[in-house]
Amino acid sequence: xxxxxxxxxxxxxxxxxxxxxxxxxxxxxxxxxxxxxxxxxxxxxxxxxxxxxxxxxxxxxxxxxxxxxxxxxxxxxxxxxxxxxxxxxxxxxxxxxxxxxxxxxxxxxxxxxxxxxxxxxxxxxxxxxxxxxxxxxxxxxxxxxxxxxxxxxxxxxxxxxxxxxxxxxxxxxxxxxxxxxxxxxxxxxxxxxxxxxxxxxxxxxxxxxxxxxx
Numbered sequence: 001x002x003x004x005x006x007x008x009x010x011x012x013x014x015x016x017x018x019x020x021x022x023x024x025x026x027x028x029x030x031x032x033x034x035x036x037x038x039x040x041x042x043x044x045x046x047x048x049x050x051x052x053x054x055x056x057x058x059x060x061x062x063x064x065x066x067x068x069x070x071x072x073x074x075x076x077x078x079x080x081x082x083x084x085x086x087x088x089x090x091x092x093x094x095x096x097x098x099x100x101x102x103x104x105x106x107x108x109x110x111x112x113x114x115x116x117x118x119x120x121x122x123x124x125x126x127x128x129x130x131x132x133x134x135x136x137x138x139x140x141x142x143x144x145x146x147x148x149x150x151x152x153x154x155x156x157x158x159x160x161x162x163x164x165x166x167x168x169x170x171x172x173x174x175x176x177x178x179x180x181x182x183x184x185x186x187x188x189x190x191x192x193x194x195x196x197x198x199x200x201x202x203x204x205x206x207x208x209x210x211x212x213x214x
Contacts, residue, residue, distance in 0.1 A: 001043055003090035003139065008035055010097035010132075017101050046082050049075055087147045091140045098132035105129070131190070138181075142174045 012032075016023045053075065055068050071079060105125045110118055126133075145167075 001040060003086070003143070004039055004043065005036075006139070007090035007093035007097075008032075008039070010094045013132075014097040014100045017104050043086070046086070049079065083147060087143060091136050094136035094139075095133060098129065098136070101132060102126055102129050128188075138178070142178060 012028060015028075049071075053069055053071055056065055057068065058065055102122070102125045105128075106118065106121045109121045109125065110116075113121070
């Protein structure tokens with residue numbers, strides 16, 4: 001779900017660039033409320049078949065608990081398509097949004113500064129907004145193991161290769177945990193804001209220490 005939320009933010013960012021001063025913040029907040037409410041329901045609806053087709057039963061002969069999954073051929077194809085959709089969809093939205101922002105900014109700069117070539121403007125804008133393209137790529141790489149494990153986990157013993165599925169479970173949290181590294185570190189603007197915030201926080205601590213020492 002966090003990937004789709006990032007994609008929604010990317011769409012809003014592109015709309016902001018497209019509309020410019022005509023961007024309606026009130027309408028944006030209204031749409032955001034509906035998206036936040038509707039998105040979880042939509043995602044659960046697309047993966048509801050996993051709940052319906054998965055089951056556990058006790059094997060008294062081997063003293064094991066089995067996880068049984070049986071998909072018909074159409075459902076299996078649907079599961080594969082949905083897995084790739086939830087994996088590739090947010091990444092494509094983020095990249096397309098970043099490309100749109102870079103091209104729009106390049107066009108505006110080309111109109112204002114006609115003495116520079118389009119390629120030079122494009123390079124400058126790409127360097128300025130590189131985090132918008134780099135970040136989705138990093139999230140794509142971090143989410144790749146989760147996709148692979150989700151596709152190979154078909155019908156297995158619950159106790160068979162436990163570390164594989166436990167690793168897949170923890171890997172699913174890496175994109176959320178790595179938000180700071182993915183979005184803040186590649187961006188010069190975010191790093192400057194972070195530096196100012198840390199300096200302000202340090203000043204507050206020093207003031208508090210001076211107050212206690214007096």
